[in-house]
Amino acid sequence: MTEDTPNEIVVVKSEQSKINSVDFSNLIFGRVFTDHMFICDFKDGKWQTPQIIPYQAMTIEPSARVFHYGQAVFEGMKAYKDENDDIFLFRPDQNFKRINTSAARLAIPEFPESYFFDGLQTLLKLDKDWIKPGVGNSLYVRPFVIATEPAISASPANQYRFMIICSPAKAYYNEPVRVLFAEKFSRSADGGVGFAKAAGNYAAQFYPTSLAQKKGFQQIIWTDASTHQYLEEAGTMNIFFRINDKLVTAPNNDRILDGVTRKSVIQLAEDLNIDCEVRRVSVEEIKSAAKDGSLKEIFGAGTAAVISPVSAFEHGGDVFEIEQMEKDSYASLFKEKLLQIQHNLSEDPHHWRYKVK
Structure with missing residues (x-):
């Protein structure tokens, strides 16, 4: 099913959720991912229309600059759900500022604030069942951007991909x-x-x-x-x-x-x-x-x-x-x-x- 959100994010919903195959009581950090992911490409000097699509493998050329010159930055965030089924993030404005600060240092174009927050909210609402209530439970949210231009000359890329993927989480370290x-x-x-x-x-x-x-x-x-x-x-x-x-x-x-x-x-x-x-x-x-x-x-x-x-x-x-x-x-x-x-x-x-x- 494909639909457009009010902010021009194209949403393609997964035909079937894989949530019932997940044992939420025995999660290994960062190994299980939700049904959908956010994706937005930069080309021709601008960020294109953002999309939310089913979580899936993607094709990228072996000459993509990220593989050769390391143009890649990321963030780490968490979403939480209270007993009223409301979803919350913790200081996401700081993560947004920091990923753009990181991007600028690696000569990566900054990502638009509206795309970031609209995409994040749309993605979290779509995969809300993956966020379990209760202290200690959360959904780890990983925004990241990589250089995708197929070229191996040593210079900044002209094409990038900004993505957000999510993974249900419990404690990262269980012991001191x-x-x-x-x-x-x-x-x-x-x-x-x-x-x-x-x-x-x-x-x-x-x-x-x-x-x-x-x-x-x-x-x-x-x-x-x-x-x-x-x-x-x-x-x-x-x-x-x-x-x-x-x-x-x-x-x-x-x-x-x-x-x-x-x-x-x-x-x-x-x-x-x-x-x-x-x-x-x-x-x-x-x-x-x-x-x-x-x-x-x-x-x-x-x-x-x-x-x-x-x-x-x-x-x-x-x-x-x-x-x-x-x-x-x-x-x-x-x-x-x-x-x-x-x-x-x-x-x-x-x-x-x-x-x-």
Whole structure:
């Protein structure tokens, strides 16, 4: 069935949903996808008419520039459903701004705001049954754009494809994670693309992360590329440190992703009168705090992970175990506050919740 929405999005509905074949109680993150996807091509100097079509494989030429020069950026968002069957997004304006910031850094044309929000809302309403109510349940939403022009000369493409696909999700990390502090490898460098959500940033992390995993650690907390003395962010999360009752996190720079969950935690800390310092955090400061007992918590913050406690870290051959707090944990407090807002179970004083209409 084909129809046009009021905003010129062509919708082709799936003839049969595959939702009944999905075990929602045993989801593996990012492996199952909903019935439909959003697609919009850029050619002849402009974005074409957006479409929503059944989720499917697509044909792309082997000479597409994305394969050769890595012009690809993406976002990570979540949709939630409350007990009234209403659908909400969390601060989607930030994701929209960030994907265009990322795109600009990789010489990709910015995507129109109306196409983004109209397409997103239409897609979520079409696949609303995939969004399950209840805290902990969500629909992970992945907007991304790739260079599709078939040409292998080293220059920006003239053709692109913007897409949105969705995947039902539960918790990303079910248990506290163990991390390595980077000593040799770097995630990004000054003047690079670390602040952008570029696909290549993640590809470059896979090898050092695989080495860490062989040692029993799930993630790396990256350090500055110049000296490896200052802690910045983990592979899938921004990082917070609790020293006594003070919260500390690294400032944004051109190496660090401007995390939506990160900035939300900073605001919640202010709301709760929790002292939060945004400043450089040295490896030696955290090791010293771990030794003298003042390091109470380390936790990551990100869309997929929400809030993920760290149970241990290693640096220079030294392993530091972090005793998990049974009460008065900042990680637990922030996670509860965020989930309550996201699932429409509490007040939303900063208007972060975006209702899909």
